[in-house]
Amino acid sequence: MKRGSLLAGAALLALGWLLSALGLGMVGHMAGHMIAVAIAAPLLAWGVVGTRYDFALRAPRLVHPLAMSLVELAVVWGWHLPAMRALADTQLAWLVLEQLSFLAAGILLWAAVLGAGGDRRVSGIGALLLTSMHMTLLGALIGLAPRPLYPMMAMHGSFAGLDPIEDQQLGGVVMLVIGGASYLLGALAMLGGLIRQEARA
Numbered sequence: 001m002k003r004g005s006l007l008a009g010a011a012l013l014a015l016g017w018l019l020s021a022l023g024l025g026m027v028g029h030m031a032g033h034m035i036a037v038a039i040a041a042p043l044l045a046w047g048v049v050g051t052r053y054d055f056a057l058r059a060p061r062l063v064h065p066l067a068m069s070l071v072e073l074a075v076v077w078g079w080h081l082p083a084m085r086a087l088a089d090t091q092l093a094w095l096v097l098e099q100l101s102f103l104a105a106g107i108l109l110w111a112a113v114l115g116a117g118g119d120r121r122v123s124g125i126g127a128l129l130l131t132s133m134h135m136t137l138l139g140a141l142i143g144l145a146p147r148p149l150y151p152m153m154a155m156h157g158s159f160a161g162l163d164p165i166e167d168q169q170l171g172g173v174v175m176l177v178i179g180g181a182s183y184l185l186g187a188l189a190m191l192g193g194l195i196r197q198e199a200r201a
Helices: 003-021 025-048 065-079 082-090 092-114 120-144 151-156 164-200
Strands: none
Touching: 003 025, 003 092, 025 065, 025 092, 025 120, 025 151, 025 164, 065 082, 065 092, 065 120, 082 092, 082 151, 092 120, 092 164, 120 164, 151 164
């Protein structure tokens, strides 16, 4: 195991969860989730890649890059439906389930991608590009919505005194930038590695 990667991932995960709990409105919520799935999750997955804790090695048929990308899509979009968001904002059990499902989906996707070898590398690149696109799209939809989509979030406060629509707009930007960029950069890094490997061959 790569201890430094695991420690950094765990520290960032704690930071993300702290931001979600601080009552910083949609901005804190989005920052916490994006840190968990787009920054901490790849570090945690990298920390266990190739070990007995590597999900992609233990269940390679199940933990496939494209399949895990679809799982993460369902988790991320599902929890941002207004009804599901209201449950997580008002009931602790639903909030815990939301946080754990985000973490699990993120780790499974990154484990599948980082463990992808041979012909699965192309699937890994495709999975990261798909995830980058849907994160960007959801962030844009949230940020450009003409009215507050999650009124219950206002009861937890807001970032820098923003009103609910400004808070939502900035939250959408956070998702778009962190979520979109992380997966895009991962895809480009994998593509670069694949090109270098083909050039050597």
